[in-house]
Amino acid sequence: MAKENQFVNQIADIETDFPRWYTDVVTKTKLVDYGPVKGTMVIRPYGYAIWENIQKELDARIKATGHQNAYFPLLIPYSYMTREAEHVEGFAPEVAVVTVGGGEKLAEPLVIRPTSETIFGEMYSKWLQSYRDLPILINQWANVMRWEKTTRPFLRTSEFLWQEGHTAHATEEEAMEETMKMLGVYKEFAENCLAIPVFTGRKTEKEKFAGAVATFGMEAMMHDGKSLQAGTSHYLGQNFAKAFDIQFLDKDGTHKYAYTTSWGVSTRLIGALIMAHGDQRGLVLPPVVAPVQAIIVPIAAKKEGVLEAAAELKAKLVAAGVRADCDTTDNSPGWKFNEWEMKGVPVRIEIGPRDIEAGKMVLVRRDTHEKTEAPLADAADAVKKLLAEVQQNLFDMAKKRKEERIVTAETVEELLKGVEGGNFVKAGWCGCRECEDKIKEQTAATARVIVEGEHAEKCVCCGKEAKEVVLFARAY
Amino acid sequence: MAKENQFVNQIADIETDFPRWYTDVVTKTKLVDYGPVKGTMVIRPYGYAIWENIQKELDARIKATGHQNAYFPLLIPYSYMTREAEHVEGFAPEVAVVTVGGGEKLAEPLVIRPTSETIFGEMYSKWLQSYRDLPILINQWANVMRWEKTTRPFLRTSEFLWQEGHTAHATEEEAMEETMKMLGVYKEFAENCLAIPVFTGRKTEKEKFAGAVATFGMEAMMHDGKSLQAGTSHYLGQNFAKAFDIQFLDKDGTHKYAYTTSWGVSTRLIGALIMAHGDQRGLVLPPVVAPVQAIIVPIAAKKEGVLEAAAELKAKLVAAGVRADCDTTDNSPGWKFNEWEMKGVPVRIEIGPRDIEAGKMVLVRRDTHEKTEAPLADAADAVKKLLAEVQQNLFDMAKKRKEERIVTAETVEELLKGVEGGNFVKAGWCGCRECEDKIKEQTAATARVIVEGEHAEKCVCCGKEAKEVVLFARAY
Numbered sequence: 001m002a003k004e005n006q007f008v009n010q011i012a013d014i015e016t017d018f019p020r021w022y023t024d025v026v027t028k029t030k031l032v033d034y035g036p037v038k039g040t041m042v043i044r045p046y047g048y049a050i051w052e053n054i055q056k057e058l059d060a061r062i063k064a065t066g067h068q069n070a071y072f073p074l075l076i077p078y079s080y081m082t083r084e085a086e087h088v089e090g091f092a093p094e095v096a097v098v099t100v101g102g103g104e105k106l107a108e109p110l111v112i113r114p115t116s117e118t119i120f121g122e123m124y125s126k127w128l129q130s131y132r133d134l135p136i137l138i139n140q141w142a143n144v145m146r147w148e149k150t151t152r153p154f155l156r157t158s159e160f161l162w163q164e165g166h167t168a169h170a171t172e173e174e175a176m177e178e179t180m181k182m183l184g185v186y187k188e189f190a191e192n193c194l195a196i197p198v199f200t201g202r203k204t205e206k207e208k209f210a211g212a213v214a215t216f217g218m219e220a221m222m223h224d225g226k227s228l229q230a231g232t233s234h235y236l237g238q239n240f241a242k243a244f245d246i247q248f249l250d251k252d253g254t255h256k257y258a259y260t261t262s263w264g265v266s267t268r269l270i271g272a273l274i275m276a277h278g279d280q281r282g283l284v285l286p287p288v289v290a291p292v293q294a295i296i297v298p299i300a301a302k303k304e305g306v307l308e309a310a311a312e313l314k315a316k317l318v319a320a321g322v323r324a325d326c327d328t329t330d331n332s333p334g335w336k337f338n339e340w341e342m343k344g345v346p347v348r349i350e351i352g353p354r355d356i357e358a359g360k361m362v363l364v365r366r367d368t369h370e371k372t373e374a375p376l377a378d379a380a381d382a383v384k385k386l387l388a389e390v391q392q393n394l395f396d397m398a399k400k401r402k403e404e405r406i407v408t409a410e411t412v413e414e415l416l417k418g419v420e421g422g423n424f425v426k427a428g429w430c431g432c433r434e435c436e437d438k439i440k441e442q443t444a445a446t447a448r449v450i451v452e453g454e455h456a457e458k459c460v461c462c463g464k465e466a467k468e469v470v471l472f473a474r475a476y
Numbered sequence: 477m478a479k480e481n482q483f484v485n486q487i488a489d490i491e492t493d494f495p496r497w498y499t500d501v502v503t504k505t506k507l508v509d510y511g512p513v514k515g516t517m518v519i520r521p522y523g524y525a526i527w528e529n530i531q532k533e534l535d536a537r538i539k540a541t542g543h544q545n546a547y548f549p550l551l552i553p554y555s556y557m558t559r560e561a562e563h564v565e566g567f568a569p570e571v572a573v574v575t576v577g578g579g580e581k582l583a584e585p586l587v588i589r590p591t592s593e594t595i596f597g598e599m600y601s602k603w604l605q606s607y608r609d610l611p612i613l614i615n616q617w618a619n620v621m622r623w624e625k626t627t628r629p630f631l632r633t634s635e636f637l638w639q640e641g642h643t644a645h646a647t648e649e650e651a652m653e654e655t656m657k658m659l660g661v662y663k664e665f666a667e668n669c670l671a672i673p674v675f676t677g678r679k680t681e682k683e684k685f686a687g688a689v690a691t692f693g694m695e696a697m698m699h700d701g702k703s704l705q706a707g708t709s710h711y712l713g714q715n716f717a718k719a720f721d722i723q724f725l726d727k728d729g730t731h732k733y734a735y736t737t738s739w740g741v742s743t744r745l746i747g748a749l750i751m752a753h754g755d756q757r758g759l760v761l762p763p764v765v766a767p768v769q770a771i772i773v774p775i776a777a778k779k780e781g782v783l784e785a786a787a788e789l790k791a792k793l794v795a796a797g798v799r800a801d802c803d804t805t806d807n808s809p810g811w812k813f814n815e816w817e818m819k820g821v822p823v824r825i826e827i828g829p830r831d832i833e834a835g836k837m838v839l840v841r842r843d844t845h846e847k848t849e850a851p852l853a854d855a856a857d858a859v860k861k862l863l864a865e866v867q868q869n870l871f872d873m874a875k876k877r878k879e880e881r882i883v884t885a886e887t888v889e890e891l892l893k894g895v896e897g898g899n900f901v902k903a904g905w906c907g908c909r910e911c912e913d914k915i916k917e918q919t920a921a922t923a924r925v926i927v928e929g930e931h932a933e934k935c936v937c938c939g940k941e942a943k944e945v946v947l948f949a950r951a952y
Binding site (some may be wrong): 142 | 509523603811
């Protein structure tokens with residue numbers, strides 16, 4: 001165990017120095033590295049494989065709800081940004097600007113998309129003619145860029161990868177239905193694929209997307225009790241339709257502005273996974289998105305027949321649809337155990353001469369460290385069953401934390417105490433921006449979402465009548 | 477048939493005005509639209525679905541040959557471009573430059589990647605330590621930007637999508653083997669998925685990638701006899717290793733520079749598909765990459781049971797893995813036939829009351845317009861068989877054209893006559909740049925690839941001893 005401890009010691013303590021733990025884990029497991037330009041990241045193969053699994057699962061859901069993928073240009077004329085007043089105010093300060101192309105100064109500066117409502121708007125205005133063309137339901141997987149001052153891999157980087165859906169509808173009702181539908185898709189995806197239970201709800205005016213009528217977000221509780229905004233769905237009303245002239249000829253023969261929505265999740269989700277499930281030994285990846293679901297470690301690998309049996313087992317698992325790999329390096333089994341635990345592989349399979357003789361294998365779960373045995377003849381079913389159990393248990397543990405760590409507050413002092421203790425705090429709010437600002441100033445907590453269907457007497461800050469119950473938390 | 481002719485007339489004549497035919501087809505079939513920034517394109521859902529199919533097929537091949545995907549940053553410090561002398565000479569004139577970020581002028585200008593050898597080189601230098609770390613085999617799917625003066629959708633756009641593989645190896649032999657292996661992967665993919673036979677071979681010094689020791693390309697013959705460079709694989713020797721200090725400690729205890737390669741194909745392949753297989757009625761898409769493989773057109777759709785039978789047929793085909801759709805719009809069958817022919821759907825299925833009664837369907841191939849019947853009970857197998865036949869026939873037709881349209885030339889006049897007649901021309905070449913330039917000037921043809929294993933007496937241009945046989949063609 002000496003070796004293991006030595007290894008564990010390379011990762012900062014998860015309880016006392018969570019930010020450093022995060023940095024240690026993302027770099028040591030080779031998920032990511034820092035790019036040469038400040039604030040950029042290189043997503044390394046192990047990290048990108050998680051993103052590919054996220055894409056696969058989410059893309060299927062986006063298509064199943066009737067959307068098609070497309071690709072819109074990276075560069076947007078600067079003037080487009082200025083057409084929607086709130087939008088330019090929100091995004092202009094953080095854009096990267098191209099001023100030179102092909103050796104010449106450009107007549108108009110171009111921004112690298114920080115988000116694509118404007119360029120989708122421009123094209124939709126061109127494509128949309130009649131009510132028969134509606135709804136337009138398009139998604140794209142793309143890179144975007146927002147010039148950030150403080151950056152951390154996956155959580156906040158100047159360039160990141162995401163999907164952004166942009167839809168146009170004939171009526172307010174349909175657009176609102178779409179907005180909520182996609183929020184629901186995100187929630188189901190987060191819970192069933194990432195094993196992360198989330199809070200969903202409307203954002204306050206202060207926290208909403210620049211240019212939206214209303215933003216709905218999903219918030220996930222991290223290991224330290226802070227919140228991470230894991231996805232948003234925006235009801236844009238006619239704001240962008242008016243700014244970009246997205247009109248259609250309706251059944252009644254009159255021209256009307258469309259109602260639009262947009263919604264997105266990004267490589268931030270990888271940060272969410274890490275901080276929701278990780279432990280002192282490193283990553284703990286949910287099987288659905290883990291690049292390697294089962295790692296086979298041969299014991300006494302030089303003994304006759306061991307590597308062959310391991311290879312055969314791997315082939316059997318792969319054929320059954322398990323993402324299995326076999327570590328055939330000449331490192332010691334103990335070193336391999338640590339390495340793959342740090343990398344968060346959900347199930348480790350140990351197989352040595354005695355196991356082979358007895359026709360069995362040893363299975364070790366990453367989440368509970370529980371050891372079991374299973375017959376080799378039944379390998380694929382046993383591993384699949386265990387993977388499903390790990391997936392469920394990760395969700396259950398995260399859900400338990402989420403439920404245990406919600407407190408209520410009647411005063412700003414209580415709210416402060418709550419978030420300092422690593423909790424989400426429910427509190428009444430009068431609805432005014434002044435109180436929201438004051439709460440942030442005094443507690444470093446922000447309004448994450450407005451809680452539906454709950455009631456409070458007084459605003460936690462000013463004591464006046466509460467209009468809403470708000471979920472407050474410190475956030476990434 | 478009046479309606480059909482009317483429809484066909486909307487597309488320019490393929491024989492007399494191929495460039496206009498191309499533009500008509502890509503826009504009318506909604507593959508693509510022009511972006512607001514000059515030279516950019518919006519890849520619309522129908523076009524993007526082709527790209528997704530290309531990605532799926534090619535990505536599987538890239539992974540099967542041991543490569544992993546990753547994602548490297550979009551922005552590259554300008555100074556990186558200058559480290560490899562040929563590279564900066566080739567790419568600096570066509571980069572887009574970011575000079576402002578977050579409202580402030582940047583200390584160092586950043587280029588939007590025109591290709592990523594430099595930033596991969598920088599990271600490989602950081603990651604690579606020992607020979608045990610080799611080979612490094614990484615690919616990325618990404619957008620790149622090259623500021624082009626004359627642009628055409630898919631063929632030449634300032635921004636395009638591609639994959640770029642970047643590998644590092646311990647020896648020259650291994651790197652060269654990788655270069656040729658990926659050229660082979662591209663060829664197999666082009667022939668079996670895109671149904672496009674290709675010429676592969678080494679490029680001349682003039683035509684090689686800026687910074688490569690040697691470039692190998694694959695060239696495809698288009699409908700008009702011009703060539704399209706459909707993919708390239710570069711052996712970079714130690715050029716980038718030296719420029720970016722990619723060194724490793726070898727078994728013998730000494731530090732050595734690695735040998736690197738890079739290889740890529742792009743959304744140009746969609747242009748290749750269109751121009752290799754298209755006809756007067758529009759697109760003709762190979763089944764392997766067609767977004768819709770079989771379109772069901774209900775006949776007398778208002779008659780009882782027709783739409784139900786069509787829906788049932790669609791469900792059956794989809795369940796069998798066929799990308800099938802059913803056109804339930806209220807357009808006439810004739811209009812639908814034209815529409816889906818223009819969109820290049822490989823197989824059309826007609827189903828009406830009499831067919832349903834007889835338990836059969838009518839199948840119409842897009843490539844030969846041949847009509848056959850098949851029992852509904854056997855629908856999936858019949859459609860799959862027909863799709864395989866269409867795929868094979870498209871390849872055979874393209875191969876026949878490729879073989880028929882190769883001529884040889886002894887003089888520049890003959891070479892000119894050859895390319896003017898829509899041919900590829902094989903000719904001897906002395907190996908000097910002067911002749912290559914002169915040939916281009918006089919014939920508008922360029923050296924596409926050097927032909928292996930063939931011999932010519934004299935250079936087609938200067939008459940001196942020929943060192944190589946070169947395949948000349950006018951090219952996109």
